[in-house]
Amino acid sequence: MVRHRAAVVTAVVLVASVSAARAADQTEIGFVTHAQGNPFIQQIVDGAQAAATALGVTLRVAQEAGGDPEAQLRAVQNFANSGVAAVATSVPGESMAKGLNELIGNGEPIVQYNLLGASVHAPYVGEKSVESGRILGRMIVEKLGGAGASGTVVIGNCFPGFPVLENRAKGVEESLKKAPKLKVLGPFDVKVSAVENYNQWEQLYAANPDAIAMVGLCAPDVASLGKLNAANGDKFVAGGYDLTVENLAAIKGGHAYVTLGQSAFVQGFLPVALLVHAVKDKQTLPVGFFNSGTQIVTGTSVDMGNGLPKISFEKVQELAADPAATATYYAPWISSIQGDGLLKDMQPLAAESE
Numbered sequence: 001m002v003r004h005r006a007a008v009v010t011a012v013v014l015v016a017s018v019s020a021a022r023a024a025d026q027t028e029i030g031f032v033t034h035a036q037g038n039p040f041i042q043q044i045v046d047g048a049q050a051a052a053t054a055l056g057v058t059l060r061v062a063q064e065a066g067g068d069p070e071a072q073l074r075a076v077q078n079f080a081n082s083g084v085a086a087v088a089t090s091v092p093g094e095s096m097a098k099g100l101n102e103l104i105g106n107g108e109p110i111v112q113y114n115l116l117g118a119s120v121h122a123p124y125v126g127e128k129s130v131e132s133g134r135i136l137g138r139m140i141v142e143k144l145g146g147a148g149a150s151g152t153v154v155i156g157n158c159f160p161g162f163p164v165l166e167n168r169a170k171g172v173e174e175s176l177k178k179a180p181k182l183k184v185l186g187p188f189d190v191k192v193s194a195v196e197n198y199n200q201w202e203q204l205y206a207a208n209p210d211a212i213a214m215v216g217l218c219a220p221d222v223a224s225l226g227k228l229n230a231a232n233g234d235k236f237v238a239g240g241y242d243l244t245v246e247n248l249a250a251i252k253g254g255h256a257y258v259t260l261g262q263s264a265f266v267q268g269f270l271p272v273a274l275l276v277h278a279v280k281d282k283q284t285l286p287v288g289f290f291n292s293g294t295q296i297v298t299g300t301s302v303d304m305g306n307g308l309p310k311i312s313f314e315k316v317q318e319l320a321a322d323p324a325a326t327a328t329y330y331a332p333w334i335s336s337i338q339g340d341g342l343l344k345d346m347q348p349l350a351a352e353s354e
Contacts, residue, residue, distance in 0.1 A: 026058065027056075027057040027058065027085045027276070027279060027280075028057065028058045028059075028060055028083070028084040028085055029048075029052060029057050029058070029059055029060070029084060029085060029086055029087070029088070029272055029275050029276070030060050030061075030062065030075075030076065030079030030080075030084040030086070030087035030088070030089075031045065031048050031059055031060065031061045031062070031087070031088050031089075031268075031271075031272070032061075032062045032063075032064070032072050032075045032076050032079070032087065032088070032089035032090070033045060033061070033062070033063045033064065033089075033090055034063075034064055034066065034067045034068075034072060034090050034092050034114075034115065035065075035066065035067065035192055035219075036063035036064055036065045037063075037065075038192070038219055038220070039219065039242075039244040039245060039246060040219035040241075040242040040243075040244050040264055041063070041219070043243075043244070043264035043265065043268070043320070043323075043326075044113070044114065044264045044265075044267050044268040045061055045063075045268060046264075046265070046268060046323035046326065047264060047265035047266065047267065047268025047269040047326075047327075048061070048088065048268035048269065048271065048272050049268070049323070050265070050268070050269055050323065050326075050327040050330075051268065051269040051270075051271075051272035051273050051276075052272055054334070055272065055273065055276045057085075057272070057276055059272065060079065060084060062075040062078070062079065066192065067092035067093070067115075067159055067162070067192070068092070069091070069092050069093025069094075069095045069096045070093075070095065070096075072089060072090070072091075072092060072096060073095075073096045073099045073100065075089075076089050076096075076099070076100065076103065076110075077099060077103070080103050080108050085109070085275070085279045086108065086109035086110070086111075086275035086276075086278060086279050087103075087108065087109075087110055087111075087275075088110070088111045088112075088113055088271035088272060088275060089110065089111075089112060089113075090112065090113055090114045090115040091112050091115050091116060091117030091120055092115045092159070092162060093117070094117055094118070094119055096117055096120070097117050097119035097120050100117070100120050100121075100122065101119075101120060101121050104120075104121050104122060105121075109275050109278040109279060109284075109285055110122040110285075111123050111124075111125065111271040111274050111275055111285065112124040112125070112126075112271075113125040113126060113267045113268070113270075113271045114126050114164070114262075114267050115162055115163075115164055116163060116164055116349075116352060118163065118349065121287055122285060122287060123274060123285050123286060123287060123288050123289070123290060123346065124288075124289050124290065124349060124352065125266065125267050125270045125271050125274075125290045125292055126164065126262065126267060126289075126290075126291075126292055126352065127164075127262040127263070127291065127292055127293070127294055127352075128291055128294070128351065128352060128353075128354065129163075129164045129165075129167035129168050129171070129352060129353055130167045130168070130170050130171040130174075130353050130354065131171060131294070131354065132168055132171060132260060132262065132294050133167065133168035133169060133170060133171020133172040133173075133174070133175070133217075134171035134172070134174055134175050135171070135175075135260060135294060135296065136168070136171070136172055136175070136215065136239055136240070136241075136258070136260050137171060137172035137173065137174065137175025137176050137215075138175040138178075139239060139257070139258045139296070139298075140153070140172075140175070140176065140213050140215055140237060140239050140257075140258070141175055141176060141178055141179050141182075143213075143237050143239075143257050143258070144179065144182075144212060144213060144237060146179065147178055147179050147180075148179065148181070149179040149181065149182055149212075150179070150181035150182060151181075151182060151183065151210070151211070151212035151213070152182075152183045152184075152185060152208055152210055152211045152212060152213075153176060153182050153183070153184050153185070153211065153212065153213040153214070153215060154185045154186055154188070154204050154205075154208055154211050154213070154214045154215070155169060155172060155173070155184065155185070155186035155187040155188070155214075155215045155216075155217070156186060156187060156188050156189075156190035156200065156201060156204065156214070156215070156216045156217065156218075156221060157169060157186070157187040157188070157189060157190065157216075157217045157218065158189075158190050158191055158192040158197060158216070158217065158218035158219075158220065158221070159192060159218065160187065160189050163353075164352075165217050165218065167352075167353050168217045168241075169187045169217060172215055172217070185208065185211075186204075187217065188200070188204055190204070190216065190218070190221065190224075192218060192219075192220060193220070194220050194223070194224070197218075197220040197221065197224045198220075198224040198227060198228065201214065201216075201221070201224045201225055201228050202228055205228055205232065205236075211236050212236055212237065213236055213237040213238070213239070214228075214236050214237075214238055215238075215239050215240060216238075216239070216240035216241065217240065217241060218240070218241060218242075219241060219242040219244060219247075220246075221240035221241065222238065222239070222240040222241070222242070222244075222246075222247035222250050222251070222256045222259045223244070223246035223247050223249070223250050225238035225239075225240065225250070225255075225256055226238060226247075226249070226250025226251070226253065226255035226256040227250070227255070229250075229255040229256065230253065230255040234254065234255055237257050238250070238255065238256035238257055239256065239257050239258040239259065239260075240256070240258075240259055240260070241259060241260050241261075241262065242259060242260075242261060242262065242264070243259060243261040243264070243295060243297060243316060243319075243320050244320060245317070245320045245321050247259045248297070248313075248316060248317050248320055249317075251297065251298065251299050251313075252299060252313070252317070254299065257298060257299075258296065258297065258298045259297050260294055260295060260296055260297070261294070261295030261296075261297065261304070261305075262292055262293070262294060262295070263292040263293045263294075263295060263305065263306060265326050265327070265330050266292040266293060266306065266330075266333070267292045269330070269334070270290055270292070270337070273337060273342060274290075274342065277342055286343070286346065287349060288346040288347060288348060288349060289346065289347045289348065289349045289350075289351050289352045290345060290346055290347075291345065291347065291351070291352075293305035293306045297313065297316055299313060300313075302315075302316055304316075306330075306333050307332065307333065307336070308329065308330070308332065308333060309329070309332070311329070
């Protein structure tokens with residue numbers, strides 16, 4: 001315990017000293033997101049801001065409602081035209097690739113995060129999407145009783161067509177097949193806004209009142225499913241993604257079973273760290289995949305991944321609501337990517353969907 005605390009303090013001091021040394025730096029980094037207002041996306045932005053603070057640069061954020069790739073590309077281009085040193089962006093559509101690659105060809109460092117454009121000539125920070133789906137599907141099957149489970153399972157996807165989410169669906173379905181008697185319906189479009197998301201799940205449950213499990217692939221789903229389950233006597237197993245305050249409350253209340261995190265802090269912090277490296281050291285960023293990790297949280301078990309310390313469910317709830325505490329908790333991981341550690345875990349881009 002003493003050694004762990006010492007390591008955390010050392011990492012925090014290291015970050016603080018780097019920040020102080022670069023406090024006068026006026027370097028600006030652009031950060032473009034989809035799904036404006038979504039709590040999970042805000043956690044990514046918080047991670048990006050933590051990196052900017054630690055590395056002594058200024059973060060400028062542009063957030064787009066929904067997932068319009070053209071709007072996001074314009075936001076990236078606007079940042080580039082305004083003179084920012086580099087830009088991180090999620091890529092909700094391959095139509096962004098040509099414009100992003102033109103910027104990269106003109107010397108603008110770009111990093112992708114959370115939503116991948118496979119044709120973009122830039123590194124990507126995100127989860128192993130198919131494997132993540134396999135884990136979620138396996139958790140659901142185990143909760144339903146294993147290979148002998150039978151009944152209807154409904155899957156929802158808030159952004160049909162997005163490769164990362166389609167990959168999650170593949171993984172979930174692959175694991176559900178381990179219980180041959182399960183009848184799998186979907187994935188259905190359940191929309192991304194909180195109100196629409198709940199309404200879509202409510203309609204799906206009304207159409208399938210015998211469902212024994214409902215599985216979402218996006219950030220709003222666990223909160224919606226928990227509310228729906230509570231309103232109907234907690235008759236189905238609910239599972240999905242992301243460690244938001246709302247999702248964790250559904251788990252805590254016993255209205256949802258499992259939520260998988262994809263390390264929102266890493267998905268915000270690491271892209272900014274990579275961009276600062278490219279700008280400061282005048283390095284061209286390689287195309288590759290950085291696995292942000294998968295976190296598995298139920299009401300009785302917590303695995304935060306990334307070699308992070310073991311914590312309680314209550315601590316996960318605390319971190320979800322406190323960006324500063326999250327940055328402190330991630331200090332050992334931050335220390336691990338200093339200097340030569342920044343690029344050491346890069347994999348081929350294809351590894352994202354293995």
